[in-house]
Amino acid sequence: xxxxxxxxxSGQGTPISESPLTPLERLQLMVPGFRGYKVKDLIRQDxxxxxxAVTQILEEARSIIEANEAAIAQTDPFNPIIQQYEAxxxxxxxxxxxxxxAPLGDSGMHDRFKVYPEDLENLVKYDLALINSAKxxxxxxxxxxxxxxxxxxxxxxxxxxxxxxxLLLPSKLRT
Numbered sequence: 058x059x060x061x062x063x064x065x066x067s068g069q070g071t072p073i074s075e076s077p078l079t080p081l082e083r084l085q086l087m088v089p090g091f092r093g094y095k096v097k098d099l100i101r102q103d104x105x106x107x108x109x110a111v112t113q114i115l116e117e118a119r120s121i122i123e124a125n126e127a128a129i130a131q132t133d134p135f136n137p138i139i140q141q142y143e144a145x146x147x148x149x150x151x152x153x154x155x156x157x158x159a160p161l162g163d164s165g166m167h168d169r170f171k172v173y174p175e176d177l178e179n180l181v182k183y184d185l186a187l188i189n190s191a192k193x194x195x196x197x198x199x200x201x202x203x204x205x206x207x208x209x210x211x212x213x214x215x216x217x218x219x220x221x222x223x224l225l226l227p228s229k230l231r232t
Contacts, residue, residue, distance in 0.1 A: 080185045087188055094177040104225075107184045108156050114191040115153045115214075121198040122146060122207065141204035148211050149194075155181035156218055160225075176224050183221035 078086075081093045088110045096099050126142035190213055197207045223231045 080179040081181050084181055084188070087185075094180060107188070108159060109185055111191045112153055112157045113220045114188070114195050115149065115156070116174040118195040118207075119146065119149050119153065119193070121195070122149065122204075125198070125201055137155075138204065142210075145208050145211065148215075149173060152211055152215050152218070155215070159218075159222060180221060180224045183217055183224065187214060187221060188219045190217055 073197060084107070085091050085093060088106050091103055091106050092099055094103050122142065126139060126146070129136055129142070130139055190210065194207060194210045194214060197210055
């Protein structure tokens with residue numbers, strides 16, 4: 058399932074300047090130290106920086122969601138929405154672990170197959186989409202949206218992450 062990430066992040070928040078920023082420039086502003094997969098030997102480091110940023114955002118959202126659930130459980134411990142919160146937290150924890158524990162980008166890939174510039178460009182687009190998706194989850198948690206609404210955002214983020222990870226595989230293995 059291929060996802061369109063071509064205009065992810067556009068129109069979100071306030072623009073940094075009047076000139077349009079490329080996805081790479083937006084990502085460099087969001088992730089300190091990110092170089093944009095430009096230097097072959099630093100692909101692993103850039104991959105780590107992106108995944109670390111996403112994980113931190115998702116951990117903050119998880120903490121807020123847990124606090125929201127606890128507040129409801131304290132006043133009404135048998136409220137059926139608590140089960141929805143538990144399902145949401147379970148999915149969110151799984152996503153956090155997938156992002157955090159994913160193999161480092163390119164781990165040995167240059168020895169095994171060629172990475173094409175268009176794959177790296179698509180990787181930047183998926184990175185941007187993933188970070189924006191994580192920020193949407195955090196904003197939804199902060200505004201105390203219903204668990205089902207946040208759950209759909211978590212599934213969307215998982216889809217971006219899955220497609221992103223496929224880009225780090227040889228093209229013959231991307232299914």
